[in-house]
Amino acid sequence: MALLEVNGIHTYYGNIHALKGVSFEVDTGEIIALIGSNGAGKTTTLRTISGLMTPREGSVNYDGEVISNTRADMLVSKGISMVPEGRGVFAKLTVEENLDMGAYIRRDGAIKEDLKGAFSLFPRLQERRKQVAGTLSGGEQQMLAIARALMSKPRLLLLDEPSMGLAPVLVDGVFETVQRIANEGVTILLVEQNAHMALQIADRGYVLQSGEVAISDTAANLQKNETVKKTYLGID
Amino acid sequence: MDILRSERSRIVVSLGLLSGAFILFAGAVGMIEAFHEREVVDKFISLGQLLMLLAPFAVGFVAASRMAHTDASALTLLVCGAGVGILTAIPTVILLLFNSEEFRFLLDLTLKLLPLAVASYFAWQRYRAGADPRLVAGAWLAIAVLIGIVTYSFALVFEIKGELRTVLVNINRDWVDVVTFDHRKELMTGILTLCLATVASGCVGAIFHLIPDAPRRALLYGLGVTFLVGAFGETVRLILQEHLDRDTLKEIFRRDTLRQNAALALFVVSTVTGFLWAMFGQNLRHGISTMEYSQRRVLNGIGMLLFVAILLSLPWLIGRTLSDVAVTIGIFVLMGLGLNIAIGLAGLLDLGYVTNYAVGAYILAVLTSIGPLGLLKGTFNFWTVIPVALLAAMTAGFIFAMPVLRMRGDYLAIATLGFGEIIGKLAISDWLKPLIGGAQGVQAIPKPVFLGAELKNPEQLYYIVLVACLVTLFVSIRLNNSRTGRQWMAIREDEDVATAMGIDTARAKLLAFTLSAATGGVAGAIFAAKVGTVFPNSFTVFISINVLSLIIVGGIASNPGIVVGAIVLIGMPELLREFSDFRFMMYGALLILMMIKRPQGFIPSKIVTHEVRQGVKLKPAAAE
Numbered sequence: 001m002a003l004l005e006v007n008g009i010h011t012y013y014g015n016i017h018a019l020k021g022v023s024f025e026v027d028t029g030e031i032i033a034l035i036g037s038n039g040a041g042k043t044t045t046l047r048t049i050s051g052l053m054t055p056r057e058g059s060v061n062y063d064g065e066v067i068s069n070t071r072a073d074m075l076v077s078k079g080i081s082m083v084p085e086g087r088g089v090f091a092k093l094t095v096e097e098n099l100d101m102g103a104y105i106r107r108d109g110a111i112k113e114d115l116k117g118a119f120s121l122f123p124r125l126q127e128r129r130k131q132v133a134g135t136l137s138g139g140e141q142q143m144l145a146i147a148r149a150l151m152s153k154p155r156l157l158l159l160d161e162p163s164m165g166l167a168p169v170l171v172d173g174v175f176e177t178v179q180r181i182a183n184e185g186v187t188i189l190l191v192e193q194n195a196h197m198a199l200q201i202a203d204r205g206y207v208l209q210s211g212e213v214a215i216s217d218t219a220a221n222l223q224k225n226e227t228v229k230k231t232y233l234g235i236d
Numbered sequence: 237m238d239i240l241r242s243e244r245s246r247i248v249v250s251l252g253l254l255s256g257a258f259i260l261f262a263g264a265v266g267m268i269e270a271f272h273e274r275e276v277v278d279k280f281i282s283l284g285q286l287l288m289l290l291a292p293f294a295v296g297f298v299a300a301s302r303m304a305h306t307d308a309s310a311l312t313l314l315v316c317g318a319g320v321g322i323l324t325a326i327p328t329v330i331l332l333l334f335n336s337e338e339f340r341f342l343l344d345l346t347l348k349l350l351p352l353a354v355a356s357y358f359a360w361q362r363y364r365a366g367a368d369p370r371l372v373a374g375a376w377l378a379i380a381v382l383i384g385i386v387t388y389s390f391a392l393v394f395e396i397k398g399e400l401r402t403v404l405v406n407i408n409r410d411w412v413d414v415v416t417f418d419h420r421k422e423l424m425t426g427i428l429t430l431c432l433a434t435v436a437s438g439c440v441g442a443i444f445h446l447i448p449d450a451p452r453r454a455l456l457y458g459l460g461v462t463f464l465v466g467a468f469g470e471t472v473r474l475i476l477q478e479h480l481d482r483d484t485l486k487e488i489f490r491r492d493t494l495r496q497n498a499a500l501a502l503f504v505v506s507t508v509t510g511f512l513w514a515m516f517g518q519n520l521r522h523g524i525s526t527m528e529y530s531q532r533r534v535l536n537g538i539g540m541l542l543f544v545a546i547l548l549s550l551p552w553l554i555g556r557t558l559s560d561v562a563v564t565i566g567i568f569v570l571m572g573l574g575l576n577i578a579i580g581l582a583g584l585l586d587l588g589y590v591t592n593y594a595v596g597a598y599i600l601a602v603l604t605s606i607g608p609l610g611l612l613k614g615t616f617n618f619w620t621v622i623p624v625a626l627l628a629a630m631t632a633g634f635i636f637a638m639p640v641l642r643m644r645g646d647y648l649a650i651a652t653l654g655f656g657e658i659i660g661k662l663a664i665s666d667w668l669k670p671l672i673g674g675a676q677g678v679q680a681i682p683k684p685v686f687l688g689a690e691l692k693n694p695e696q697l698y699y700i701v702l703v704a705c706l707v708t709l710f711v712s713i714r715l716n717n718s719r720t721g722r723q724w725m726a727i728r729e730d731e732d733v734a735t736a737m738g739i740d741t742a743r744a745k746l747l748a749f750t751l752s753a754a755t756g757g758v759a760g761a762i763f764a765a766k767v768g769t770v771f772p773n774s775f776t777v778f779i780s781i782n783v784l785s786l787i788i789v790g791g792i793a794s795n796p797g798i799v800v801g802a803i804v805l806i807g808m809p810e811l812l813r814e815f816s817d818f819r820f821m822m823y824g825a826l827l828i829l830m831m832i833k834r835p836q837g838f839i840p841s842k843i844v845t846h847e848v849r850q851g852v853k854l855k856p857a858a859a860e
């Protein structure tokens with residue numbers, strides 16, 4: 001059984017019909033890439049899964065349970081963690097305080113250990129643990145946002161454009177990290193503009209177009225797909 | 237012409253005119269005259285005159301420090317200080333001339349020539365810019381007529397009435413007396429004295445910039461202490477009178493004013509102390525910071541003990557009148573600590589805090605009053621009602637929070653402002669009149685009784701407020717360091733991200749509003765017991781604004797800041813009652829000055845310092 005099943009969801013912003021029956025599934029341990037052009041509805045899909053929006057039709061099942069009407073904060077305790085588009089770190093708190101905040105829902109004593117784990121994943125953050133997050137560089141903020149999402153010990157990590165606004169060198173680093181996180185057993189749903197990189201680390205991928213799933217296939221096949229090549233990989 | 241266009245002269249002219257305008261304005265609204273009533277040093281200088289001299293002093297200093305980078309010589313700086321001083325005097329001198337019998341014709345002349353001069357100036361500018369001569373002539377005529385209508389009618393008024401007072405009520409003999417340093421009869425001598433005084437203080441300001449840092453601080457400290465003691469002479473005398481005998485007191489004060497000898501002694505002593513501190517304070521602090529941990533703890537302990545001892549013996553130290561002020565300050569500290577939970581910890585801008593205050597006050601009034609409106613005469617006393625008032629305020633906070641949970645930032649502020657107004661109107665309404673007395677309010681509220689003794693003096697009420705404040709302080713510190721505190725911190729920083737962290741923002745906000753309301757209720761109840769009557773007009777939007785301002789001025793989310801804010805914004809106006817006409821003007825000026833010069837408040841909290849220093853902007857809040 002899939003960890004996450006999205007069944008024909010329709011999500012609206014007022015009258016704007018943003019998702020028109022999107023369906024897909026994510027199995028435990030997979031990296032799934034969700035690609036599509038601007039305004040295709042990728043962010044909306046993530047927001048619907050994470051409980052920030054409620055679909056008008058269709059349902060989202062997680063771990064065999066319908067979660068489409070569950071509040072966002074409760075989903076975090078169920079193991080779904082999201083790194084929002086544009087990072088969204090707490091700008092006035094220090095790096096360490098941000099990470100602490102990520103572990104907010106946890107009451108176990110292993111938080112200190114995980115803090116160490118986060119720092120070993122991102123040594124850069126360790127150097128800057130007392131720095132105010134708003135003064136970190138864009139790439140560091142992205143690292144912080146991911147590290148913070150991991151602090152809640154998620155089973156499913158939703159990443160919205162982690163490579164946005166980063167220098168090409170850093171982009172490689174981010175995808176490497178995502179791969180590492182997946183290797184540790186976290187299931188990942190990755191939304192990306194950078195289809196090329198996303199498909200390289202993903203197991204399977206879905207192409208979203210105007211609020212609908214246009215293509216779904218394994219990552220390898222998608223990389224060979226003519227339409228995908230032309231539209232999203234920029235190869236003629 | 238060149239020298240006029242240089243950077244230096246621009247600085248001098250703009251600053252000089254600024255302080256000149258300030259003095260003119262202060263005189264025109266009657267501030268100088270009112271402040272003159274209070275002498276700072278007996279037969280030497282009054283608060284009004286100090287106000288006048290403070291402006292050139294300050295701008296003289298600022299001018300000198302702005303020129304520091306142009307490596308101007310000491311002499312240049314002095315000249316600049318003098319320039320600033322003379323410019324400060326000029327507007328007032330002109331007004332003095334206009335006001336005098338001999339030179340009234342100058343006013344007449346000015347009023348009649350002004351439109352022509354202004355019109356000609358603009359016309360000439362247009363002409364030089366190459367405009368059509370016919371157009372220029374038309375513009376000249378239009379401007380001259382437009383301005384002329386105003387100035388000629390003024391000229392007419394003055395011709396008939398013969399005195400400036402008819403238009404500017406505060407430009408009267410008393411004002412002339414103050415600004416000419418009591419030379420009303422010999423106007424020229426007076427004007428000269430004024431100019432000399434402003435020039436001198438402008439120069440002193442510039443000199444102040446020149447002397448090295450340590451003595452400067454010592455001097456400032458000495459002047460500041462002497463000024464404060466002199467300006468608040470009455471207060472200081474009230475304190476001293478508790479502890480000194482009459483004769484000694486008479487040596488120091490003549491009625492409420494500091495005697496010259498005492499002032500001099502005070503100045504010397506405080507300057508020397510200031511100097512010693514400036515020289516050796518650094519070493520002392522260094523010494524303490526390098527001390528063993530255990531030693532430092534002992535030192536901290538002694539400090540704490542001293543602080544507690546002062547807090548406990550305060551009413552005895554300061555006497556009755558000031559204890560009364562202390563109780564009022566304490567009530568506002570209590571509210572400040574409460575509102576700070578919403579604003580400082582959770583970042584919820586609540587402009588309706590008066591609601592909780594009113595609820596607490598009316599609950600206590602209705603439940604304990606022995607007058608006709610008392611519900612349960614005698615069954616309830618102060619102590620049993622305090623928890624009721626607390627719960628009632630919390631309930632009110634909870635109920636009012638419900639509909640606004642989804643709002644943020646400005647929208648939330650406006651909605652809560654509305655609630656505050658509703659409460660005010662409800663209190664005065666006919667609908668609730670049978671219960672809470674409408675405009676007549678509730679009377680005959682008994683004082684609290686403790687161990688059989690009636691606590692009717694402010695000295696005794698002080699302890700109730702103190703305990704309430706300490707309990708609130710304890711709770712709010714504990715809250716801030718708890719999981720709940722972290723929820724609030726996250727919400728304050730970014731509500732969306734807080735949700736993504738798994739925080740139930742609606743619940744956390746509800747909790748913040750409810751807890752924040754609690755101390756407002758207690759403060760209201762104590763207020764009602766202190767005053768003995770409750771009127772609806774005690775519960776205006778100004779209470780909310782006051783509490784909010786004291787938090788902001790003191791430093792958002794900083795507990796010591798709230799105490800300082802309350803002392804400055806609530807305590808000082810109580811001590812300066814005689815200037816109550818200018819209370820809101822000074823209040824406003826202080827707020828503006830604070831927001832420009834020190835937006836993080838007197839004693840900022842750590843996070844706010846981050847924000848202000850590094851210019852990290854919050855995301856603009858938006859309604860959902």
Ligand SMILES: Nc1ncnc2c1ncn2[C@@H]1O[C@H](COP(=O)(O)OP(=O)(O)OP(=O)(O)O)[C@@H](O)[C@H]1O
Binds near residue numbers: 037038039042044
């Ligand atoms: N708050 C909103 N109100 C109204 N319409 C919205 C809102 N947010 C998104 N939309 C619309 O919904 C559609 C899908 O938006 P979404 O943000 O999901 O796109 P996206 O695939 O994430 O695009 P991008 O790659 O540019 O981030 C777009 O047409 C967008 O204009």
Ligand SMILES: [Mg+2]
Binds near residue numbers: 042043044
């Ligand atoms: Mg998006």
